Structures are given as C-alpha cells and as structure tokens.
Amino acid sequence: MERPTSSPFVLDVHDLDRRPGTMRHLRQTVPAPVDLGTVVIGVPTGDDLDLDLRLESVMEGILVSGTVRARAVGECVRCLEEVVEDVDAGLQQLYAYPERAQAAAEDGDEEDVPVLEADHVDIETAVRDAVIPTLSFRPLCTPDCPGLCPECGARLAEAGPDHTHETIDPRWADLGRVFDEKES
Ligand SMILES: [Zn+2]
Ligand SMILES: [Zn+2]
Incomplete structure (x- = not known):
C-alpha cells in the first residue's frame, strides 16, 4: 500500500495489524519538522531526530513507545547567547483501531486517542508532544548567567x-x- 503522505513520521504498521503480541523495533533518523520547539528554543527544522521506538500490536491497536533524541538550539533569556540542549524525550502513544476508538468514545472515556487508519500511524503529533515539554522554559547559557x-x-x-x-x-x-x- 502506498503511503498516504511522504511524511517521515508516517509509519507503515501493516505487519502488526490485528496481530496482538507481535512487535518490532524501529531505529530511524528523520528530519525535524517545522516549529519543533517554543519561541525561545527548539530543534532546527531539518536537523536529525533519532527515533528509537518499539511498535507493538495490542488488543486496542498499535502502541508506539520509545525515545526521541535531538539537539535543541535556543537563546539564553538573559544574554541572548546561543544555548544548546540535548533532547532525550520519552514517547508513548496508542493508535486505536477505529472500532476500539468508537467504543471508547461511546463509553465516554475517550481521551483523544488517535485512530489507526489504513495500516499507518502518523507519529508527528506524538513526537511534538514528547519533545516540547522537555525543552527549557527559560534557557540559560550558564545557571548563573549575569546577563x-x-x-x-x-x-x-x-x-x-x-x-x-x-x-x-x-x-x-x-x-x-x-x-x-x-x-x-
Ligand atoms: Zn547567558
Ligand atoms: Zn557596559
């Protein structure tokens, strides 16, 4: 099946589809998407994002978990000097089969679980949700930067x-x- 988009974050999981208990590892370096960060710090667009993920077939769908590593670049909030931070973010996201997501929604305990469509999962949102909270809210070049x-x-x-x-x-x-x- 063709990929629905050319995004490097769209993963083909047809080999895991409806086969609970099966899993595989995925190690891949992909280019960082636009705006992966905050106004003060972020991963430059196109820079390497190292994905080290486990794709696991579970009853409800496909569970993606693992780590995202990258290098974030920003500015010291006191002196504007460049600040570089290592990003090492944990990621865990379930992509539910459509009927499971619907059942969860009817039970009222749906929590915006992304739905698995056509044997693919798009992990870009999960990567953003994993990386952005790990970035410094107020980056500093040194903890005691005098400004x-x-x-x-x-x-x-x-x-x-x-x-x-x-x-x-x-x-x-x-x-x-x-x-x-x-x-x-
Ligand atoms: Zn500084
Ligand atoms: Zn002066």
Whole structure:
C-alpha cells in the first residue's frame, strides 16, 4: 500500500495489524519538522531526530513507545547567547483501531486517542508532544548567567566583574547643568 503522505513520521504498521503480541523495533533518523520547539528554543527544522521506538500490536491497536533524541538550539533569556540542549524525550502513544476508538468514545472515556487508519500511524503529533515539554522554559547559557550590561549591552560574563561605566547619575547631571548656568 502506498503511503498516504511522504511524511517521515508516517509509519507503515501493516505487519502488526490485528496481530496482538507481535512487535518490532524501529531505529530511524528523520528530519525535524517545522516549529519543533517554543519561541525561545527548539530543534532546527531539518536537523536529525533519532527515533528509537518499539511498535507493538495490542488488543486496542498499535502502541508506539520509545525515545526521541535531538539537539535543541535556543537563546539564553538573559544574554541572548546561543544555548544548546540535548533532547532525550520519552514517547508513548496508542493508535486505536477505529472500532476500539468508537467504543471508547461511546463509553465516554475517550481521551483523544488517535485512530489507526489504513495500516499507518502518523507519529508527528506524538513526537511534538514528547519533545516540547522537555525543552527549557527559560534557557540559560550558564545557571548563573549575569546577563547584559544595561548601559552598553555587553555580555557581563565576558566583560568581567570590573565592567563599569563612568556615567554620572542623571539627577547629578542636571544639577551640574544648573551650576554651569549660574557661572555663565
Ligand atoms: Zn547567558
Ligand atoms: Zn557596559
């Protein structure tokens, strides 16, 4: 049977269809989809996603479980320096046979279980749901990143603790001007 789409996340599972107890492993590297991340950090589109999955035929459908590994790139929220994080996310998702999903829906205990269609499962949503919660909410280049100098924008981690500016407090600057005017 032809794949319904060319997505690398659509897996052919016809060999497991209706054969509870059978399973196989799938190790595959696929390109990361668009927007796999948050506004501050994510896996760059097209970068490697290493899938290490177990596809298991169960009574209700096909159970996909395993890990997704990748490298997420983002920006330090304090100094904007690049931050790289290893992603190692656990994934577990049941794809129910249509009649099982329907029965579950009628029982009222349906929980948005994706339905297995035409011997294929599309794991892209499951991959997103696994990866995105593992990403830092506030990525930092180092846990104690001092951020940027409010005067000149220099990275304080590089500029060092002695970094200062010979600026006069604006209130004193005004005072200075008053004296200047009196003298003239
Ligand atoms: Zn930083
Ligand atoms: Zn500065």
